[in-house]
Amino acid sequence: MLMDTSPSFNQLVYALVRHIPPGMVLSYGRVAQMLGVPRGARAVGWALSLLKHGDQGVPWHRVVNAHGRVSIKGSPEGAAEQRARLEAEGVAFDERGYLDMQTHLWDPTPDEVERIVREARDRLKKGR
Secondary structure (H helix, E strand, O other): OOOOOOHHHHHHHHHHHHOOOOOOEEEHHHHHHHOOOOOOHHHHHHHHHOOOOOHHHOOHHHEEOOOOOOOOOOOHHHHHHHHHHHHHOOOOEOOOOOEOHHHHEOOOOHHHHHHHHHHHHHHHHOOO
């Protein structure tokens, strides 16, 4: 599968991630699935990796792997920062570094996701 890392895909990822409430998370795969790219978890990861930490107001730290762990490859500092940001929002990790996905998983309605994606696409068309 070719990964869609186009600017428009990235902007859709950022739009969706901006809506994850503090103390809640999504997995990379769930973000991709919500955007209609069911096997696009890596593309979501690539999109988020293009951000400078805190860039564009995107709470990148609220996206974790499917097992509920921080997953920043090759960057122990980035992983520590992600965990610290989540803990500051009230997310607890167990002794093995897992968070409780049942407690912290953001589960928007399909209508809410559709609205977020539609608004982001409209902004892209208008060049904003």
